[in-house]
Amino acid sequence: MRARRSFGIFWLVQTLSVAGDMFSFVAIPLLVLASTGSVARMGLLTAAAGVGRIVAGFFAGTIVDRFDRRTLLIGCDAVRAVLLGAVVVSPPWILYVVSPLSAAAGMVFQVAYVAAVPSLVELPEARRSGVSAGSGTPDAGPDRITEANGRLNATYAAATIAGPMLAGLVSHAFGPAIAIGIDAATFAVSAGGLALIRLRPSPRGATNPRTDFLVGVRFLARHPALRSLTVLLTLQIFLTTGLEDVFIYLLKHDLGQDDRVVGYVLAVAGIGSIVAALIVARARRRIGFGACWIGSSAIGGLALMLIGVGHTLALVAALATVFTFSLGVGGVCSMSLRQQVTPGELLGRVTAAFWTVHYALAPAGAALLTALAGRLGAPVVCLAAGVGCVAVAAAALLTPVRLPHPETAFATPFPK
Numbered sequence: 110m111r112a113r114r115s116f117g118i119f120w121l122v123q124t125l126s127v128a129g130d131m132f133s134f135v136a137i138p139l140l141v142l143a144s145t146g147s148v149a150r151m152g153l154l155t156a157a158a159g160v161g162r163i164v165a166g167f168f169a170g171t172i173v174d175r176f177d178r179r180t181l182l183i184g185c186d187a188v189r190a191v192l193l194g195a196v197v198v199s200p201p202w203i204l205y206v207v208s209p210l211s212a213a214a215g216m217v218f219q220v221a222y223v224a225a226v227p228s229l230v231e232l233p234e235a236r237r238s239g240v241s242a243g244s245g246t247p248d249a250g251p252d253r254i255t256e257a258n259g260r261l262n263a264t265y266a267a268a269t270i271a272g273p274m275l276a277g278l279v280s281h282a283f284g285p286a287i288a289i290g291i292d293a294a295t296f297a298v299s300a301g302g303l304a305l306i307r308l309r310p311s312p313r314g315a316t317n318p319r320t321d322f323l324v325g326v327r328f329l330a331r332h333p334a335l336r337s338l339t340v341l342l343t344l345q346i347f348l349t350t351g352l353e354d355v356f357i358y359l360l361k362h363d364l365g366q367d368d369r370v371v372g373y374v375l376a377v378a379g380i381g382s383i384v385a386a387l388i389v390a391r392a393r394r395r396i397g398f399g400a401c402w403i404g405s406s407a408i409g410g411l412a413l414m415l416i417g418v419g420h421t422l423a424l425v426a427a428l429a430t431v432f433t434f435s436l437g438v439g440g441v442c443s444m445s446l447r448q449q450v451t452p453g454e455l456l457g458r459v460t461a462a463f464w465t466v467h468y469a470l471a472p473a474g475a476a477l478l479t480a481l482a483g484r485l486g487a488p489v490v491c492l493a494a495g496v497g498c499v500a501v502a503a504a505a506l507l508t509p510v511r512l513p514h515p516e517t518a519f520a521t522p523f524p525k
Contacts, residue, residue: 115306116229120261122302123222126186127265129295131272133193135372136280136288137204138357143285144201148362148487151354152479154208156472159350161209163472165216166465171321173457178221178228179308185218186300193293197286216464224456227448228308230257254448256390258441263386269379269433277372285368325462328455331522334515335450337508338402338443339466341501345406347470348497349436351478352413356429358479359487364422374422378429385437393442397513402442403505409435410498417492449516 141151173181192211196203230253279288329335360366360374385405393401412431419425451459482490505511512518 115308116257118302118306119225119229120264122299123261124264124268125302126295126299128268128272129292129299131269131375132276132279132288132295133292134353135273135276135357135368135375136285136292137208138354139280139368139371140201140285140289141204142358142361147483148354148358149476149480149483151358152351152475152477152482154204155351155354155475155479157205158208158212159468159472159475161212162216162468163465165213166220166461166468167322168318168461169217169220169465170325170458170461171318172217173221173224173461174321174454177308178225178457179303179306181221182218182225183300183303185214185221186296186303188214189218190293190296190300193289193296197290197293201286216461220457220460220464223444223448223460224453225308226257226261227254227453227456229306230254254445258445258448259386259390261386262389262437262441263383265382265386267379267383269382270376273372273375273379275372277369277375280372281368321458322462322465324455325458325460326466328451328459328522329463329466332450333509333519334512335447335463337505337510338446339463341505341508341510342443342467343470345498345501346467347474348478348494348501349474350468350471351475351482352491352494354475354479355482355487355490356416358482359416359425359491360422363487364425366422370422374426374429377426378433381430381432381434382437385434386441389438389441392438393445398442398446398515399505399511399513402439402510403502405435405438405442406502406505407499409439410495410500410502413491413495413498415495417488417490417495420488446516450519450521452521 137154138151141154142148189211192207192214196207276288276291279291329339357371360371366374389401396404409432412428412435416425416428416432419428447460447463448456478490478494481493509515509518
C-alpha cells in the first residue's frame with residue numbers, strides 16, 4: 110500500500126484532518142461549558158449534531174453512489190472549513206447552527222470515505238479483472254482492507270494524541286474558538302490534498318433517496334451478521350454518544366482540572382486507539398471477528414464501569430485509554446466487515462443506511478446522558494453506560510456476530 114500514491118496522499122491528509130478534528134472535539138464542549146456552565150447544554154449540542162447526521166444519512170447513499178466520490182470528499186471538507194471558520198468570528202450560539210450542518214457534511218464524507226477505501230487499496234490483479242475490493246470476493250483482498258483500515262486508524266490515533274493536547278493548550282491560552290478555527294484550516298488543507306488523489310470511477314447505481322435507502326436497509330436486513338451488528342451498535346451508540354461531554358464534565362467539574370489537563374488526559378487516551386489500530390488486523394486473523402468485536406465491547410464496558418467508581422486523575426486517564434482501545438478494535442472490525450461483504454456498487458448506500466440506523470438513537474442518548482450527568486453526577490452515568498455496554502456484548506454471543514468469519518459464513522445478498 111505504501112507504493113500506491115493516492116493511498117499515501119489520502120492517508121496523509123486524513124491524518125492531518127483527524128488531528129484538526131481533535132481540536133473541535135475538545136474545544137467545542139469547552140466553549141459551551143465556558144459560556145453556559147451546563148453539561149446538559151453540551152449534550153443538546155451533541156444531539157443537534159446527531160440529528161444533522163441522521164438526516165444527511167438518508168440522502169448520503171444516493172449521493173455517494175451517484176456522483177464522483179473524490180469530488181464529494183473535496184466538497185465536504187471545503188464546506189466544513191467554511192462552517193467551522195465562521196465560529197471564530199461569531200458568538201457561541203452559532204454552534205447550534207454550525208454543528209448540525211457540519212455533522213451532515215461529515216456524514217456524506219464518511220460514507221464516501223468508506224466507499225473509497227477499497228478502491229484505494231485494490232489489488233492490481235483485481236483491477237485488471239474488473240473485480241472490486243469491496244465486492245465481497247475473497248480474491249479481492251479482504252485482509253488488505255482490514256490492514257488498510259488498521260493503518261489509517263493507527264496514524265489517526267497518533268493524531269488523537271497530539272491533537273487534544275495542543276487543543277487544550279490553545280484553548281487555555283487563546284480561547285476555544287481559536288482552536289476550532291485550527292480545525293477549519295485542516296479541512297481546507299485536506300480538501301487541497303484530496304484533489305491530488307485518483308479513484309477508480311464509481312458505479313452509477315443510485316436512483317432516488319427513498320429507494321436507495323431501502324436498498325441499503327434490505328441488504329443489511331438480509332445479511333445475518335450485518336443485521337445483528339446493526340442492532341447491537343445502535344444500542345451501543347445510544348449508551349456512548351454523550352460520553353465525550355460527560356467525560357470532559359467529569360474532568361472539569363468533579364476532578365477540578367483546567368483546559369490543559371483535559372487536553373492531556375484525552376491525548377493519553379488516544380494511546381488506546383493506536384494500540385488497537387496496530388493489533389486489530391493480526392488479532393482478527395488469529396481469533397476471528399466475533400472474539401475481537403465482543404471482547405473489545407465487553408472490555409470497554411468494564412472500563413466505563415470502573416471510571417464510574419474511580420476518583421483519581423491517573424486512574425480515570427488509564428481507564429479512558431482502555432475504553433478508546435475497545436472502540437478502536439470494534440470500529441475497525443465493524444467497518445472492514447461491511448466493506449468486505451458489500452458489492453462496490455452498493456457500498457455507499459449500505460454504509461449510509463447502516464450509519465443512519467446506527468445513529469438513530471444517538472441524539473436521544475446524548476441528551477439523556479448529559480442531563481443525567483447534571484442531575485446525578487458524571488460517575489453514575491459512566492457506571493450505568495458501562496453496564497449497558499457489557500450487556501450489549503453479552504447479547505452479541507447469541508447472534509451471528511460471534512462467528513469467527515462472518516464474511517464467508519453467509520451468502521452475500523444482492524437486492525435489486
